[in-house]
Amino acid sequence: MTTVYERRAAPAVAPPARRSPAGAVLALLWAGAAAVIALWWVDTGSVVGTAGWLTGAGRIAGLLCGYACAVLVGLMARVPLLERRVGSDRVARWHAMAGRYTVCLLLAHIGLILAGYAAQDSASLWRETLTVVLDYPEMLKATAGTVILLAVGITSARAVRRRTSHEFWYYVHLLTYAAVFLAFGHQLALGNDLSGNAGATAAWYALYLGVAALVLWFRILAPVRLNLRHRLRVDSVHQEAPGVWSVVVRGRDLDRLGARAGQFFRWRFLAEGLRWTSTPYSLSAPPRPDRMRITVKALGGHSAAVALLRPGTRVWAEGPYGSLTGDRQTSSKSLLIGGGVGITPLRALFETLPGEVTLLYRARTVEDLALGGELEAVARWRGAKVHYLLNGPQGQRPRITAESLRSAFPDLAGHDVYLCGPHGFARELYEELRAAGVPDRRIHHESFEL
Numbered sequence: 001m002t003t004v005y006e007r008r009a010a011p012a013v014a015p016p017a018r019r020s021p022a023g024a025v026l027a028l029l030w031a032g033a034a035a036v037i038a039l040w041w042v043d044t045g046s047v048v049g050t051a052g053w054l055t056g057a058g059r060i061a062g063l064l065c066g067y068a069c070a071v072l073v074g075l076m077a078r079v080p081l082l083e084r085r086v087g088s089d090r091v092a093r094w095h096a097m098a099g100r101y102t103v104c105l106l107l108a109h110i111g112l113i114l115a116g117y118a119a120q121d122s123a124s125l126w127r128e129t130l131t132v133v134l135d136y137p138e139m140l141k142a143t144a145g146t147v148i149l150l151a152v153g154i155t156s157a158r159a160v161r162r163r164t165s166h167e168f169w170y171y172v173h174l175l176t177y178a179a180v181f182l183a184f185g186h187q188l189a190l191g192n193d194l195s196g197n198a199g200a201t202a203a204w205y206a207l208y209l210g211v212a213a214l215v216l217w218f219r220i221l222a223p224v225r226l227n228l229r230h231r232l233r234v235d236s237v238h239q240e241a242p243g244v245w246s247v248v249v250r251g252r253d254l255d256r257l258g259a260r261a262g263q264f265f266r267w268r269f270l271a272e273g274l275r276w277t278s279t280p281y282s283l284s285a286p287p288r289p290d291r292m293r294i295t296v297k298a299l300g301g302h303s304a305a306v307a308l309l310r311p312g313t314r315v316w317a318e319g320p321y322g323s324l325t326g327d328r329q330t331s332s333k334s335l336l337i338g339g340g341v342g343i344t345p346l347r348a349l350f351e352t353l354p355g356e357v358t359l360l361y362r363a364r365t366v367e368d369l370a371l372g373g374e375l376e377a378v379a380r381w382r383g384a385k386v387h388y389l390l391n392g393p394q395g396q397r398p399r400i401t402a403e404s405l406r407s408a409f410p411d412l413a414g415h416d417v418y419l420c421g422p423h424g425f426a427r428e429l430y431e432e433l434r435a436a437g438v439p440d441r442r443i444h445h446e447s448f449e450l
Helices: 022-043 049-075 080-121 125-135 139-156 166-173 175-190 198-230 301-308 340-352 372-382 402-408 423-435
Strands: 233-241 244-250 264-269 279-282 291-297 315-321 333-339 356-363 385-390 416-420 443-445
Touching: 022 049, 022 080, 049 080, 049 175, 049 198, 080 125, 080 139, 080 315, 125 139, 139 166, 139 175, 166 175, 175 198, 198 315, 233 301, 244 301, 264 291, 279 291, 279 340, 291 301, 291 340, 333 340, 333 423, 340 356, 340 372, 340 416, 340 423, 356 372, 372 385, 402 423, 416 423, 423 443
Parallel strands: 333 356, 333 416, 356 385, 416 443
Antiparallel strands: 233 244, 244 291, 264 279, 264 315
């Protein structure tokens, strides 16, 4: 059953594209790292001997690791400026990269400091390690925090993540907060560059308290406020294609959420087997003042259970997130290319993007064309075009190449191209689009493959 929403006229002209603040944010983060190194430089006199060089390098690694921990947590805070303007996928990649830097700096700090202290005291590395852990202030808590942070790093490695459930990874990942809290005290108690410098100590407190405030507001208080205000519940569930279901969620004053076509929420359905998992699903229709819709493909236990939801089930949502919206549009012509259930955000954009819009939908068979009836109706209503690319009779998978794209769209380089689908599909298409002459700034895609 296909659920067609009442349609609203799309703007005839694309509004000016909003520039992403990604460059400015990265510059600010690197400037913070430079300030941390400058703190060590100003606070350090001459460096003498092997022990001095090892200890100095360990201090630099420790300061940078402490700074990286704050950045790591800040990137987890789901700040709207980052999630909606920079893009959730890019922020997720920054977070993953910051995590790798943090673990490497942590290991370097531990190894260099212990080696430097051992050389200074003419002691074995093992004996020096026991002395530092057992006798130095705040070190037992810092050691516990280190173990937790390393465990988070191990479970975040791709090889491990592929063998563990999303729920296990998610809850282990939340222990990052505990690790940072446990390690904070020893930074001030033993950090030579902080303990004797009132200005640096105040700045360090401001950094960590600022990040904690972001997490408190955007991860806890804002979602509580959203759900108390809007009172979301499941309105209906409809099958769109084999293994694909749409869920209509009703609530109060949903227009005040500021959700846009192409964005997603993190959904938690308060039903048996679903209440402990929060999963991102894109809006599959433009949001309305009283309802929103998502479309889910059964790819695992959680997504398959969505089909069993009953009307009236309470819903806990966080968002909206994502920057795959009309704000990225720079041209009056747009090409949307979706694969599989990746059609969901493109379905909403297909209705709302201004100008000349064409949709290319890649699926295995006609039966797999979820929301196909709606796409046809929208195409007729707004004078847009929709094309389907299906497997051949023997299951042959047709390729989308630079040549075929240029042949179908001679002025392709003048289009904005929105991509959504499996990571491999999107990556392959990106390369073909670049080969076809589409500028990078006009290829819009959000990927959650970390």
